[in-house]
Amino acid sequence: MSYPKVITKRMEDHPTDSHTIERYEATGGYVQAKAAVAKTRDELVETVKESGLLGRGGAAFSTGLKWSFLAPARPAYLVVNGDESEPGTFKDRQLLERDPHQMLEGVIITAIANEVHHAFVYIRGEYPKPARRLQDAVDEAYVKGYFGKGIFGSEYDLELTVHLGGGAYICGEETALINSLEGQRGEPRLKPPYFPAAKGLYMMPTIVNNVETMANIPHIFEMGVDAYRALGHGDDTGTFMTSLSGHVNKPGNYELPHGITWRELIYDVGGGVPGDRELKMWIPGGASAPWFNPDDHLDLPITKGDTGQAGSMLGSGAVVVMDDTTCVVRAAERVVRFFSHESCGQCTPCREGTTWLEMILRRIEDGQGRPIDADLLLDVSDNISVGLAWPPRQTTICPLGPSAVSPITSIMRHFNDEVMAHITEGACPLAKTEVHA
Numbered sequence: 148m149s150y151p152k153v154i155t156k157r158m159e160d161h162p163t164d165s166h167t168i169e170r171y172e173a174t175g176g177y178v179q180a181k182a183a184v185a186k187t188r189d190e191l192v193e194t195v196k197e198s199g200l201l202g203r204g205g206a207a208f209s210t211g212l213k214w215s216f217l218a219p220a221r222p223a224y225l226v227v228n229g230d231e232s233e234p235g236t237f238k239d240r241q242l243l244e245r246d247p248h249q250m251l252e253g254v255i256i257t258a259i260a261n262e263v264h265h266a267f268v269y270i271r272g273e274y275p276k277p278a279r280r281l282q283d284a285v286d287e288a289y290v291k292g293y294f295g296k297g298i299f300g301s302e303y304d305l306e307l308t309v310h311l312g313g314g315a316y317i318c319g320e321e322t323a324l325i326n327s328l329e330g331q332r333g334e335p336r337l338k339p340p341y342f343p344a345a346k347g348l349y350m351m352p353t354i355v356n357n358v359e360t361m362a363n364i365p366h367i368f369e370m371g372v373d374a375y376r377a378l379g380h381g382d383d384t385g386t387f388m389t390s391l392s393g394h395v396n397k398p399g400n401y402e403l404p405h406g407i408t409w410r411e412l413i414y415d416v417g418g419g420v421p422g423d424r425e426l427k428m429w430i431p432g433g434a435s436a437p438w439f440n441p442d443d444h445l446d447l448p449i450t451k452g453d454t455g456q457a458g459s460m461l462g463s464g465a466v467v468v469m470d471d472t473t474c475v476v477r478a479a480e481r482v483v484r485f486f487s488h489e490s491c492g493q494c495t496p497c498r499e500g501t502t503w504l505e506m507i508l509r510r511i512e513d514g515q516g517r518p519i520d521a522d523l524l525l526d527v528s529d530n531i532s533v534g535l536a537w538p539p540r541q542t543t544i545c546p547l548g549p550s551a552v553s554p555i556t557s558i559m560r561h562f563n564d565e566v567m568a569h570i571t572e573g574a575c576p577l578a579k580t581e582v583h584a
């Protein structure tokens with residue numbers, strides 16, 4: 148089955164040079180940015196609002212609405228979030244490496260729409276090639292006069308700085324990212340008052356948007372709001388990128404229309420699980436998302452609303468598929484270990500709680516679990532995210548703490564028997580099966 152391509156079309160049609168300015172301009176590039184300098188701020192913001200574009204960085208917040216919240220104080224800044232450290236997520240990397248000008252055109256339009264004269268792109272430090280490609284693209288665009296003084300021969304000045312992060316997951320959280328960009332420790336700030344649109348970079352109004360969000364902007368203006376909306380499904384407009392990994396025959400990045408089902412994604416797009424194994428569960432939106440299972444979720448449409456109602460989220464766009472050889476305790480321990488390692492340590496429930504969750508899971512996995520451990524896992528989780536509800540409540544400054552609770556509630560709700568079998572049998576029950584060996 149083939150789906151319409153928008154933000155990956157150029158790289159698919161021109162795999163060898165989609166990253167160059169020559170190819171970009173030969174395929175309609177920078178036309179919308181040139182046109183934007185003559186438009187009013189209201190016009191640009193309204194168009195993006197009407198397009199229904201939801202941010203692709205994790206929270207799926209309306210991009211146009213975010214822009215309209217920008218406080219009036221100036222200077223204002225734009226920060227593009229290319230930190231992309233959520234496990235299983237690798238879509239922004241491809242957009243930066245294979246079509247950097249597309250994102251830069253989005254940056255120019257966004258800057259004009261928000262009266263920004265200095266934009267920053269913050270890239271994950273472990274992405275040297277995408278960073279190099281982006282810097283080359285920025286240099287090419289400066290030479291052409293698309294950045295710098297009087298862009299496109301107008302009176303509008305726009306500077307752009309590319310910044311490489313040091314490799315901490317927490318620096319993807321927008322306020323930690325801003326701290327890091329300022330040269331401070333990458334620790335989240337309290338919201339309120341530090342909503343970036345009010346008090347962001349250097350305490351000035353700041354728009355933070357994801358790389359994929361930026362890549363969509365030129366297309367909204369090029370194809371028009373109606374055509375853009377029609378690509379999606381209801382309130383989930385346009386296409387979305389997903390990084391599909393784990394136990395599928397065809398892992399990779401895919402651009403897809405909202406509204407296809409999980410069954411279509413895993414079996415048609417991903418080619419199903421290898422061999423004659425069975426699908427056991429999948430993480431629908433990055434490591435922070437509660438897991439889905441085939442009995443309840445396979446035929447749900449992939450939209451923000453449907454996924455939210457079913458108790459999870461599309462998050463960072465990463466889908467990790469696990470087949471029936473996967474031990475749920477081991478999988479949960481691996482995810483929790485990541486969050487425990489990446490906790491910045493400011494909040495006690497997160498710093499202590501993630502460490503305890505990791506230790507309890509480890510001993511269950513090692514066959515040393517105690518009957519009380521199942522309740523203990525839920526009790527510690529409840530201290531991090533009261534009531535274990537969805538969307539999660541926070542006792543912490545940022546959502547990283549509650550993210551570590553997602554694997555716990557997932558295994559306790561859907562695979563309680565398997566967890567208990569580890570405890571009663573003193574070993575992983577799958578270890579006895581042929582497939583696991």
Ligand SMILES: Cc1cc2nc3c(=O)[nH]c(=O)nc-3n(C[C@H](O)[C@H](O)[C@H](O)COP(=O)(O)O)c2cc1C
Pocket residue numbers: 201202203204205206207208210228229230231232233316317318319320321322355356357358360545546547
């Ligand atoms: C712990 C944590 C890590 C995050 N990592 C990223 C990231 O790597 N990239 C990203 O775009 N957003 C990330 N986010 C979301 C950002 O805080 C922010 O919502 C997003 O960049 C806004 O862009 P958007 O509106 O275009 O989605 C993270 C959030 C949290 C809580």
Ligand code: SF4
Pocket residue numbers: 317334335489490491492493494495497498543544545546547548549
């Ligand atoms: S929840 Fe965790 S990562 Fe977030 S601010 Fe608190 S300690 Fe840091």
